[in-house]
Amino acid sequence: QLVLDLLESSGQISDTRCLTIPGQSSPAGSHDAQITILGALNSLLSREMIKYTTHETLSHVLTPEGAQCVLEGSHEARVWAALHTKGEGKPLTAPELKKVVGDDAAKVGQGRAFKSGWIAKEGDGFVKLVPTIEDTTQLDLREVDSTGTLKAGEKTLADLRKRKLIIQRKGQWFTVEKGANFSTSTAKPETDLTVEMLTSGAWKTSTFKKYNFEAEGIPTNGGALHPLLKVREEIRNIFLEMGFAEMPTSSFVESGFWCFDALFVPQQHPAREVQDTFYLSDPSQSLPPHAPYLATVARTHEHGGFGSTGYRAPWSDAETRKLLLRTHTTASSASMLYKLAAKCRGEEVDEEIDAVLGGSAKTKTAGNLGKGEKTDDGFRPAKLFSIDRVFRNETMDATHLAEFHQVEGVVADRNLTLADLIGFMRVFFKKMGIENVRFKPAYNPYTEPSLEIFAFHPMLDKWVEIGNSGMFRPEMLEPMGFPKDVRVHGWGLSLERPTMIRYGINNIRTLVGHKVSIEGVENSPAVIF
């Protein structure tokens, strides 16, 4: 306000060292006062109310020793004051003098007082020669303290510097003039033109803040992909680059038929009990499956066939039609495989599988028969995958939820072997960044042989199970209508496990559900290896 008022009355301020800041203890022209003024000038400059020019100065300030001289007199004055006048008392010896005025003052002061003719030697001591002195050093230091310089000039300043009583300091002072938005009001400039300003006419006299085109602006608040979605995309890309087509997996609700029976899971299997599977109460029953296929599946379960003895346990139609939340995406794979085999059963090519695989199934003529292929039995090789949600009636803990995602790959071709499955999985997991894999014989009701997949986890320093796989049983494939030489292998894994490992999450409830940290989701990297 002081700056603005002065500008208003005198048009400009030629030297800010003349300003006395109200309520400030530092004297006008002092270094501290100029620092305070600079702060005010910059704030006024940002609103273009003023313009200023900086001038550099070299000024002097007292050292602590210099300040002591201002208070107690110079060293030479202190020496003089400590002595008795000649003839009036006992001369002080050098050690006695040191005791009174201190080492430093005695050392420096003695010589100077001598030179000025203030003291003289008497015997082995010192006495005063003059009754009064003028302590010019003290006076000079006072002048430096209040003005930052000396009228006496550089020679004296250099002397005081040599005595380490003052030091040089760079200083600044300013000349100030009015800026484009000059006004004596320090009210904050407006940032918005409002309806009120327009109607009242206040806009005419208001000052407006200029747009700052250099400003970075507020960070935009865009959407962010959840880690599960990022890893899903990554895995989906691996499947796609390996030539797989994505199966539709939108039916979370399946029948016991597709989830279990078509896969040759016995109707008495513990996985089908309510502790493991969520059943629907309304509606509770699916429509009956395709009758001839249902009959074949039922017969295979009960009495065997296709080289199998079957389970030789009673078959229940009610069990097969129970609606449930699918416990694995293999339910969707089974229904897709059934569609893939449509032509093998002598039916029309299934439209859905045709759309998934792209283009129409080629008919094998004598010209395009592959080596070893006999007649066109309607079979079309397929590589299919899915990544979607499954549900299990499990007790929830740090690593289990009642719903999670399964990643599943299925390959159907003639004469596939277990080595093909293992080879596929090695390539697949390597693309996921997992090189060190091992396979362990396992049991699945629908695959034989079955393999569990283990990966070495360097952070945990142990082998962890990462998936399950196998060759689908003939009891599952042949009732669908696949020719005998067609083998189908598949593997499945959860999406959550690799995601947790990648993002270093050890409690699944911080990955899914209300405890998910939105900030964590926004800040987690897109890809982690």
Ligand code: PHE
């Ligand atoms: N469905 C199996 C599971 O839930 C995974 C699997 C898929 C196994 C395909 C073999 C073949 O773990």
